[in-house]
Amino acid sequence: MAARWIERRFERLIWKFRLISIVPVVLSLLGSVGCFVIGAVEVFNAFLVIMRLPFTAKSVAAKTIAQMVGGVDYFVIGIALLIFGYGIYELVISDLDPRLEGGEEQHTNILSVNSLQSLKNNLSNVIVVGLIVAAFKKTIGFEVNNATDLLALCGSVAMLALSAWLIVRSHGAGHDDNAAVSIKTCTWTCLASQQR
Known part of the structure; x- marks a missing residue:
C-alpha cells in the first residue's frame, strides 16, 4: 500500500x-x-x-x-x-x-x-x-561578369526552384502546377540574367 x-x-x-x-x-x-x-x-x-x-x-x-x-x-x-x-x-x-x-x-x-x-x-x-x-x-x-558567374547564378536559382518544388511536393499530390511554375521561374531567371 x-x-x-x-x-x-x-x-x-x-x-x-x-x-x-x-x-x-x-x-x-x-x-x-x-x-x-x-x-x-x-x-x-x-x-x-x-x-x-x-x-x-x-x-x-x-x-x-x-x-x-x-x-x-x-x-x-x-x-x-x-x-x-x-x-x-x-x-x-x-x-x-x-x-x-x-x-x-x-x-x-x-x-x-x-x-x-x-x-x-x-x-x-x-x-x-x-x-x-x-x-x-x-x-x-550579384554581378554577372563572365560565363562562370552566369553559371553560378543559374545554378543557385535552379537549386532554389528545386527546393521550392520539393516543398510543394511534400504537401502531396495535386500541386504539379506549382512545381511547373517553379521550374519555369528558374528557366526565365537564367535567361533574363543573360540579358544583363
Missing part, C-alpha cells in the same frame, strides 16, 4: 515536470517578437532610404531591395520561432484552448501541431523558405 502511494506521488511529480518546457515556449515567443521588431525596423529603414534618395544609382536600388529582403528573412525566422513555441506548448503542456473554443479545430494551418512529425514538417518548411529568402538576398546584388 505504501509502495502504491509512493508510486502515485512519483508519477504526479514526473507529470508536472513537463511544465519545465514552458521556458523554451516563452523564450521562443519572445524571440519571435524580437525578430518581428528587427524585421520591421529593417524594412522601415529601407523605406526611409527610398524616400530620401533619388534612384540614379543602380547600387542604391539593389542595396535597398536587399535590405528589405533581409527584413523579410527576420520575419521568416520569427515565424519559425512562433511555430516552435506553439508546437512545444501543444505537444508537451496542453492544447491551445482559445483556438479550440473558436470552432477552428478542423481548420489546419501552420500553427496546428498534433505530433512531433507535424512540428518537424512545419519547421522544416519555414526554414527552407528562410534559406530561399537568404539566398535571394545574396543574388540581388
